[in-house]
Amino acid sequence: MSFSTILMTVFSTTLIYAAPLIFTALGGTFSERSGVVNVGLEGMMIVGAFSSTVFNLSCGNIFGNATPWLSLLIGGVFGLLFSILHAVATINCRANHIISGTVLNLMAPALCIFLTRVFYNGKGQTPVINQSMGTFTFPGLADIPFIGKILFTKTSLAAYVAVFIGGVSWFFLYRTNIGLRLRSVGENPMAADTLGINVAQYRYLGVLISGALGGVGGGVMAQSITLNFSASTISGQGFMALAAMIFGKWNPLGATGAAIFFGLAQSLPIIGGYVPILDNMDSVWFQIAPYAITIVVLVIFLGKSVAPAADGQNYIKGR
Amino acid sequence: MLHSRSIRALAVPLISIIAGFIIGAILMLIFGYDPVQNYQNLFIGSLGDVYSLGETLRNMTPLILTALGFAVSSKAGFFNIGGPGQYLMGWFGSIVFALNFTTLPTWALISGSMVCGALLGGIWSFIAGFLRAYFGTSEVITTIMLNYIALYFVNFAVKNWLAKKGSDSSPNIVQRASLNTDFLQKITNNSTFNWGFFIAIITVFVIWMYFNKTRSGFEVRSVGLNEAASTYAGINVKKTIVIAMLLSGLLAGLGGAIDGIGNFQNISVSNNLPSVGFNGMAVALLAAENPIGIIFAALLFSALQIGGLSISVYSNTPSEIVDIVIASIIFFVGIKYIFEVILTRKWGKKQHKVTNGGANK
Amino acid sequence: MEKYVVQMKNITKNFGNYKANDDISLELKQGEILALLGENGAGKSTLMGMLSGLLQPTSGDIIINDKIVRMESPREAKKLGIGMVHQHFMLIPAFSVLENIILGDEPLKAGRINYKQAAADITLLAGKYHLEIDLNAKVRDITVGMQQRVEIMKALYRKANIFIFDEPTAALTPQEIKQLMKVLRTLAAEGKSVIFITHKLKEIKEAADRCVVIRMGKLVDTVEVSETKEESLAEMMVGHKVNFAVKKQETDQGKEIFRIENLNVEAHGQLKLKNLSLTVHAGEIVGVAGVDGNGQSELIAAITGLQKVKKGVIMLGDKQLQQQNARKIAAAGIGCIPEDRQNIGLILPLTIAENLVLKSYYKQPISNKGFLNYKRINEDGRALIEKFDIRSQSEKELVEDLSGGNQQKVIVAREINAHPDLLIAANPTRGVDIGAIEYIHEKIVEQRNSGHGVLLVSFELEEILKLSDRVVVMHEGQIVGEIDPRRTSSEELGLLMAGRKIAE
Numbered sequence A: 001m002s003f004s005t006i007l008m009t010v011f012s013t014t015l016i017y018a019a020p021l022i023f024t025a026l027g028g029t030f031s032e033r034s035g036v037v038n039v040g041l042e043g044m045m046i047v048g049a050f051s052s053t054v055f056n057l058s059c060g061n062i063f064g065n066a067t068p069w070l071s072l073l074i075g076g077v078f079g080l081l082f083s084i085l086h087a088v089a090t091i092n093c094r095a096n097h098i099i100s101g102t103v104l105n106l107m108a109p110a111l112c113i114f115l116t117r118v119f120y121n122g123k124g125q126t127p128v129i130n131q132s133m134g135t136f137t138f139p140g141l142a143d144i145p146f147i148g149k150i151l152f153t154k155t156s157l158a159a160y161v162a163v164f165i166g167g168v169s170w171f172f173l174y175r176t177n178i179g180l181r182l183r184s185v186g187e188n189p190m191a192a193d194t195l196g197i198n199v200a201q202y203r204y205l206g207v208l209i210s211g212a213l214g215g216v217g218g219g220v221m222a223q224s225i226t227l228n229f230s231a232s233t234i235s236g237q238g239f240m241a242l243a244a245m246i247f248g249k250w251n252p253l254g255a256t257g258a259a260i261f262f263g264l265a266q267s268l269p270i271i272g273g274y275v276p277i278l279d280n281m282d283s284v285w286f287q288i289a290p291y292a293i294t295i296v297v298l299v300i301f302l303g304k305s306v307a308p309a310a311d312g313q314n315y316i317k318g319r
Numbered sequence B: 001m002l003h004s005r006s007i008r009a010l011a012v013p014l015i016s017i018i019a020g021f022i023i024g025a026i027l028m029l030i031f032g033y034d035p036v037q038n039y040q041n042l043f044i045g046s047l048g049d050v051y052s053l054g055e056t057l058r059n060m061t062p063l064i065l066t067a068l069g070f071a072v073s074s075k076a077g078f079f080n081i082g083g084p085g086q087y088l089m090g091w092f093g094s095i096v097f098a099l100n101f102t103t104l105p106t107w108a109l110i111s112g113s114m115v116c117g118a119l120l121g122g123i124w125s126f127i128a129g130f131l132r133a134y135f136g137t138s139e140v141i142t143t144i145m146l147n148y149i150a151l152y153f154v155n156f157a158v159k160n161w162l163a164k165k166g167s168d169s170s171p172n173i174v175q176r177a178s179l180n181t182d183f184l185q186k187i188t189n190n191s192t193f194n195w196g197f198f199i200a201i202i203t204v205f206v207i208w209m210y211f212n213k214t215r216s217g218f219e220v221r222s223v224g225l226n227e228a229a230s231t232y233a234g235i236n237v238k239k240t241i242v243i244a245m246l247l248s249g250l251l252a253g254l255g256g257a258i259d260g261i262g263n264f265q266n267i268s269v270s271n272n273l274p275s276v277g278f279n280g281m282a283v284a285l286l287a288a289e290n291p292i293g294i295i296f297a298a299l300l301f302s303a304l305q306i307g308g309l310s311i312s313v314y315s316n317t318p319s320e321i322v323d324i325v326i327a328s329i330i331f332f333v334g335i336k337y338i339f340e341v342i343l344t345r346k347w348g349k350k351q352h353k354v355t356n357g358g359a360n361k
Numbered sequence C: 001m002e003k004y005v006v007q008m009k010n011i012t013k014n015f016g017n018y019k020a021n022d023d024i025s026l027e028l029k030q031g032e033i034l035a036l037l038g039e040n041g042a043g044k045s046t047l048m049g050m051l052s053g054l055l056q057p058t059s060g061d062i063i064i065n066d067k068i069v070r071m072e073s074p075r076e077a078k079k080l081g082i083g084m085v086h087q088h089f090m091l092i093p094a095f096s097v098l099e100n101i102i103l104g105d106e107p108l109k110a111g112r113i114n115y116k117q118a119a120a121d122i123t124l125l126a127g128k129y130h131l132e133i134d135l136n137a138k139v140r141d142i143t144v145g146m147q148q149r150v151e152i153m154k155a156l157y158r159k160a161n162i163f164i165f166d167e168p169t170a171a172l173t174p175q176e177i178k179q180l181m182k183v184l185r186t187l188a189a190e191g192k193s194v195i196f197i198t199h200k201l202k203e204i205k206e207a208a209d210r211c212v213v214i215r216m217g218k219l220v221d222t223v224e225v226s227e228t229k230e231e232s233l234a235e236m237m238v239g240h241k242v243n244f245a246v247k248k249q250e251t252d253q254g255k256e257i258f259r260i261e262n263l264n265v266e267a268h269g270q271l272k273l274k275n276l277s278l279t280v281h282a283g284e285i286v287g288v289a290g291v292d293g294n295g296q297s298e299l300i301a302a303i304t305g306l307q308k309v310k311k312g313v314i315m316l317g318d319k320q321l322q323q324q325n326a327r328k329i330a331a332a333g334i335g336c337i338p339e340d341r342q343n344i345g346l347i348l349p350l351t352i353a354e355n356l357v358l359k360s361y362y363k364q365p366i367s368n369k370g371f372l373n374y375k376r377i378n379e380d381g382r383a384l385i386e387k388f389d390i391r392s393q394s395e396k397e398l399v400e401d402l403s404g405g406n407q408q409k410v411i412v413a414r415e416i417n418a419h420p421d422l423l424i425a426a427n428p429t430r431g432v433d434i435g436a437i438e439y440i441h442e443k444i445v446e447q448r449n450s451g452h453g454v455l456l457v458s459f460e461l462e463e464i465l466k467l468s469d470r471v472v473v474m475h476e477g478q479i480v481g482e483i484d485p486r487r488t489s490s491e492e493l494g495l496l497m498a499g500r501k502i503a504e
Helices: A003-033 A041-092 A097-119 A147-152 A157-175 A177-187 A189-194 A199-226 A237-247 A252-272 A283-302 B002-030 B035-047 B050-075 B083-100 B106-135 B139-162 B182-187 B196-213 B215-225 B227-232 B237-264 B275-286 B291-314 B320-334 B336-360 C044-051 C074-079 C097-102 C115-128 C144-157 C174-189 C201-207 C230-238 C296-304 C326-332 C341-345 C352-356 C374-387 C404-417 C434-449 C461-467 C490-497
Strands: C004-015 C018-029 C033-037 C059-064 C067-069 C082-085 C162-166 C193-198 C210-215 C218-224 C256-267 C270-281 C284-289 C311-316 C334-337 C422-426 C453-457 C470-475 C478-483
Touching: A003 A041, A003 A147, A003 A157, A003 A177, A003 A199, A003 A237, A003 A252, A041 A097, A041 A199, A041 A237, A041 B320, A097 B275, A097 B320, A157 A177, A157 A199, A157 A252, A177 A189, A177 A199, A189 A199, A199 A237, A237 A252, A237 A283, A237 B139, A252 A283, A283 B106, A283 B139, B002 B035, B002 B291, B002 B320, B002 B336, B035 B050, B035 B291, B050 B083, B050 B106, B050 B196, B050 B215, B050 B237, B050 B275, B050 B291, B083 B106, B083 B139, B083 B237, B083 B275, B106 B139, B106 B237, B196 B215, B196 B237, B196 B291, B215 B227, B215 B237, B227 B237, B227 C341, B237 B275, B275 B291, B275 B320, B291 B320, B320 B336, C004 C044, C004 C193, C018 C033, C018 C044, C018 C059, C018 C193, C033 C044, C033 C174, C033 C201, C033 C230, C044 C162, C044 C193, C074 C082, C082 C144, C097 C115, C097 C144, C115 C144, C144 C174, C174 C193, C174 C201, C174 C490, C193 C201, C201 C230, C210 C230, C218 C230, C256 C296, C256 C453, C270 C284, C270 C296, C270 C453, C270 C478, C284 C434, C284 C461, C284 C490, C296 C326, C296 C334, C296 C422, C296 C453, C326 C334, C334 C404, C341 C404, C352 C374, C352 C404, C374 C404, C404 C434, C422 C434, C434 C453, C434 C461, C453 C461, C461 C490, C470 C490, C478 C490
Parallel strands: C018 C218, C033 C193, C033 C210, C082 C162, C162 C193, C284 C453, C284 C470, C334 C422, C422 C453
Antiparallel strands: C004 C018, C004 C059, C059 C067, C210 C218, C256 C270, C256 C311, C470 C478
């Protein structure tokens, strides 16, 4: 296998695994920037994966090739609807954010598997989808020598979309007035309130965007990796995304970068087989490496990450 | 005021439990299942005879211990999502010990297995605690990462060190090393009920004592409630963080060890992290991290899980309905503020009288 | 007839059964400076909270520019031209000054915030009102004085006509206070109207035209400042004659019990204390005056073992303390009443009894072989509650359920009961009511009279001058001067605090 083919494989596997994490980590960033801790990303992903799979299975023959992409939108919509639960609990009912997030993580698999059994004759998993999200080769760009092959051939289009959304998110949070206000309610809600900013409204915005992006992230997982929905479709990716968000210091660009790093790490076991020196090492080291490296990098280079000042604090007026 | 506080502390979970069951019933009605029949099956299937009761109590055991583990770290102000990894390491440790020291006398074999498991779980959380205390590294990330490291490490170790070639499971431990004895099987109609249950209950009281009677427990509580004030008061905060996290992992590891030598008798390769680690978190939250409350929360949780099995045996209702009920209950516990508003309105007059009386004395 | 910009008529505000404001009326004329005087807890902030839209009155009318209004949120108050400068600044430390000012009213250009235009507008305004601010600095990096100017600018930027200042001078130097008074007068001269909340009589005499006095939620009187004496203002505020002096018997200065030599402390890569030396004798209260942020917190942290000492010696008697940890230092005989009682001094969700043993729980007889003797803890708690008159239901009541003054008493009880050779008191009376202030001052003086040393660090000059036997002034991490409080005016002290050496 040639060097450029190895690089291409590394790159595309990385992106395929990174895409769901990027979307979801961005979602987490929005929620926590607005001051609502979101350990429920896993649940949001599950709902997104389930709803997108059901849509794909039901409407695959109507929309053809466009189905996976429409499925992502559906995943986003249902993720958003599901996140209302978290918003109501934390913003209106003063629930502890971690308890509420844990509820999402408990509720999502219960509800989705329940519905899977109801819809698919009592089976605990859906059939495999017909219209999946394959690899994508950028026309034109792929012809650039060397780089074209590595970056733009047989790669994950969803990941490119995700990175693009990462950039958009950064612009939104750091360059627009809505972004400034959203961050302000995560830093000092009382100060924001005195300036006439509706704290609840912006926190809702943060949580709902997070639900939508988490749903899309779950959708990508189902549409491009597992290709059906079962209890194990989402197994820890939500928590990985949470880690990516913290790793990225609650910044959309940082979160995107961290998610890509995790994607690379997850693709290591697959890549290991191709690289001559590495192929007689035990695969366990490749499996463990990403997680161990993350810890080491955090300890050595980052130290204490600083969350938004009012992250996890309920805002109670007049106190 | 103290009095009404404790009434409220009980009222919230009770209302939540009822509300959770109502949500489940509504969902069943929507999809055309019979809630009354199903809840009846659920009850009989979990507590209706000695066998079911034995299963429920056995299933409760690891829930109690992982919940205690989560509660301990949480009291110190940390969010230990590492329960699954610590439990898994505990399970692994107990089996390794039980397989390798078969010549030891029974008591040493069993206690050695449990200690070995607990220690492995403890090492796992100690790493996170140490990094948190001395490097400020977010325990949320490290415990998540350590979960996966545990998963892949244990899979590798089982496959390469414990299992026979081509097999995905370790051999079974010797009968002598098991917590499941003939006597207990006899009285519970061959259920998987084992001595681990009693160990878990004793542990609950030990932890209760720890928090309410010991110096170290007081320090953990203080640090969890206010780190800055604890530093000012001269408490060694870093040491306390490490102790709390270590204890947390020891408990989850003990849970894994008891499940290992009490229930499974071996260990297998698995694709996913054991869900009991996460469920322990839910149990702890339902019990508001109160050690005694954890016993009841774990009983409820376990009864729902075990009873849920018979729901799908006797009808075509998906057993996941019980998980929905569980999630709903914890949701209602989470939004207890709403109930408190309602309760306060009802008892409002009495409340204010008491508070003012205190202030103006 | 003069134009009223604000009329509050018969305002009552209930929290549950508690009446925070009871039938209060006040008027504000255009272009005037009105002082709102009252003790802590008199209901000043509640009243102004209603005027700024944070709270809604239970009954009564608010009339702005001759129209009855009902403001459900600060947004509506803002629309009516009301700008509030809170005592605890409502700023976002992680944001820049510019972002803090424009937040909520950001000028846009093609969907993004037009920072350039905002900066230009604000610079113009700042020039007009002589407000010096650094727009690009992060708020967490600027001084308290500048933070206040940012708050004023926030209101100006929103074209406020009515300014409410909540205790605006609490954290300022005398010089900064003078500057602020100038700004207030500029505002009034430009036709804006100002209400400022305070309990400092001097400032009222200096700046205000009229003064509204409230006590325990009720209006006492509205007076012309020029026609009213300070003493009678004080009497109206407190409800009885006030004795400003503290009974302080002359003591012989004892031997030196505490000494700091050439102390250097570094925090966040900056040298916060530079070769600082200081002594305290037995039977002496040494006041440390200075503007917030000149190293006082680092000094206290270094003495109590919370911050590493880079260089220098700290001696209590013949014990060296500079390398010890917090617990050993406390055990050696240093007590400390920290400034931030809710976050540092107490653990609010623990009981009174537990808080009372927070520094001694690990010692015999309370701790025995790792177990705590709760019977003893609660008994000791009851005794101290009795002795220090902590108003509570029982020793098992949570500290968070106590009033501010009683919380402070819990700390005072714990620290004094440990019989420290040196007691450090950091702003011990900040935010507590007058009754408790007198009580705490008495206890501090008692400590001195019984032959122990006291180091009093305070931003309240009156407090320092009143209690101290000797005053040292801190500026930029150094002691810049030492004065005799009996022969010093607060003006002189103010110059020292601003960093000027005494002219010989």
